Amino acid sequence: MAATAELERTDSAAPRDATAAAVRLESVSKAFGGRRVLEDVSFAVAEGSGFVILGRSGTGKSVTLRHIIGLVRPDAGRVFVEEDEISALSGPDLSRVRRKVGFLFQSAALFDSISVGENVAFPMRRHTDLKEADIIASAQAKLASVGLEREFDKMPGDLSGGMRKRAGLARALALDPRILLVDEPSAGLDPITADEIDDLLLGLKRRGGVTLVVVTHNMPSARKLGDRLLMLHEGRILAEGTPAEMDGSDNEIVRAFMASQHSG
């Protein structure tokens, strides 16, 4: 049975020094209402790299991502963001670590009661001492960087799916995070728009040195963004390695997944 496939790890590009990892999960397990979602999941993401978590729907990819920003706490195991064990933090300490991490939600999750510009300005208003004029200028610059300079005053409901995603990306980047978590960047988008989002993310990694942790089941997107890929299957790690290593995997499910060209 595929679900019981042996854990396969290739370590050629794995960070040698655990302290240099931007994100690290150690034996994380999680269950919801008796249903086990993650089982003994461990991995490390090197600083400035692109790390893609693959897997079919319902295999625990998004839950893994939520552990990294402390939206979900593990039943067992530990989660580190840089040197901080985020899974053990709460209150102001948790907030401090969260400020280092941006999160682009699958649905973009823009606050729909305020304008697009205010969405981007929101984290700056909350966590910086910038003057109002500087906040507005910075929010405009962030929107311009994702090609939405003219949408500042629009409401989120007036944007298309791709524009919402880009606005969500601008908000996730508002505090210039060192780590960016991205949940299904291509979901619900046409291939061209999805490709544009991928290019934006790639630019952040290459030019900004941002560490990307991306959840997707879209292989073209995974190949583009991922220096290393990790495949989850029924809450367990099935394989981890570079795209080339994953292509040559002995596991039938991994090979089938890597060969797929599904997008969106």
Place this chain on the structure above:
Amino acid sequence: MLERTQSGLATVGEVSAFALKAVREMFVPPFELRETVRQVYELGFRSAPLIAVSGLAVGVVLSMHTRASLEKFGAESLIPSGLAIALVRETGPLTAALLLSGRIGAGIGAELGAMRVTEQIDALEASAVDAFRYLVVTRVIACMIALPLLTTLMNFTGMLGGFIAERAATGMSLRLYFTRAFSLIEFADYVPATMKTMVFGFIIATMSSYLGFTTQSGTEGVGRASTRAVVLSSMLIIVSNVILVRLIFFMFPRAGA
């Protein structure tokens, strides 16, 4: 059956813990002043037209009923004060609270429910904002501020409605009407009855916020949260009113005289 009872008790426990957390967080800085003021405007000020118009209508109807009863005893001169006491002691606070449990309760339940299912609450948390303090505590404080003010507005417009009915029936002057209306009202009539609406505000905000915050099952869940927020808030207001009235009679014996 046992399972349902257990599940019901678990929910009561969760709501109580949610409410206690709201009380505790109210006194812990930093305070979300800007958002609280915005909520007072959204939940309170924007409810004013509903309360004012309803108060006016209630005043007219109460006045007509009071006239029909007191006329038989030749005691029409007591209509303004009788109406004022009825409004200030009970009709105003309870009617305002029930109306607001509809407007505010449904609004909070639907808004927070929609924010939950569209991941906006998670987005707040991911932005290093304490969503409970930002969304729930601000609404609870806003409701506790708005309810007494809106109740006072309802009392006033209710009396105004009573005046309109009296003016139409007897041509009574505004000055005489309000002199008579306020002749029997004392501190013990107004303050405890109006202040108890702070409890109603707390009930509406915490119940609706809890249901919104814990919404599941997409848009269907949002609708359910909104409906339940109104039903449960209204029920809790009516039940807690019995206890509060008893408490007021005990602490302010004049209020029951």
